[in-house]
Amino acid sequence: MSGISRRDMLGLMAAVPVGAALGDFRVLERAAEAAKNALAKQAATGVAYVPEFFTPEEWRALRVLVDLIIPADDRSGSATDAGVPEYMDFIALDRPSMQPNFRDGLKWLDDESRRRFGNGFADLADAQRKAILDDIAWPARAPAGMEEGVRFFNFFRDQTASGFWSSKVGVEDLQYMGNTYVAQWNGCPPEALERLGVSYEEWERR
Numbered sequence: 431m432s433g434i435s436r437r438d439m440l441g442l443m444a445a446v447p448v449g450a451a452l453g454d455f456r457v458l459e460r461a462a463e464a465a466k467n468a469l470a471k472q473a474a475t476g477v478a479y480v481p482e483f484f485t486p487e488e489w490r491a492l493r494v495l496v497d498l499i500i501p502a503d504d505r506s507g508s509a510t511d512a513g514v515p516e517y518m519d520f521i522a523l524d525r526p527s528m529q530p531n532f533r534d535g536l537k538w539l540d541d542e543s544r545r546r547f548g549n550g551f552a553d554l555a556d557a558q559r560k561a562i563l564d565d566i567a568w569p570a571r572a573p574a575g576m577e578e579g580v581r582f583f584n585f586f587r588d589q590t591a592s593g594f595w596s597s598k599v600g601v602e603d604l605q606y607m608g609n610t611y612v613a614q615w616n617g618c619p620p621e622a623l624e625r626l627g628v629s630y631e632e633w634e635r636r
Contacts, residue, residue, distance in 0.1 A: 535582030
């Protein structure tokens, strides 16, 4: 995980359909809406969101981990700014079959943190957290005995990405230009055509 940027993370996630792990985009939509409403209520009342599924200890670790996966950068906010923890709380309640993936995985993370450094994951120094994540973020490079951690991190990273890029913060981060009226279409930019190895002239000859 050391040195990875959000742009890199987006590239890693490009091959993973957002919400594929859920199997139903309606679930993703409901989770994104629930997270948006939770953030709005918190902003209006000043009262922090209280998770319904995660324990306080799990909640602390979860919030730290999502922001290590997608931190704030010079373009937009972090995963917690986007409501990813609230999104995950909804997903865990809506899909009970996924609860062990969250609960057992966060327990593994805390157990590994205490085994190595004597504290739970949320209470570690940044360098200690990164040392653990570097061992589980890249399956091909994971040391022996890290298989459970690798499975959890892959699952958790996918959920983080799904929550972030289905949020308002995430959509703005992508600089999505859809649903916008275009007064005049000048065609695909030449540099994009060159990268794809195609041309309008070739298409017309077909």
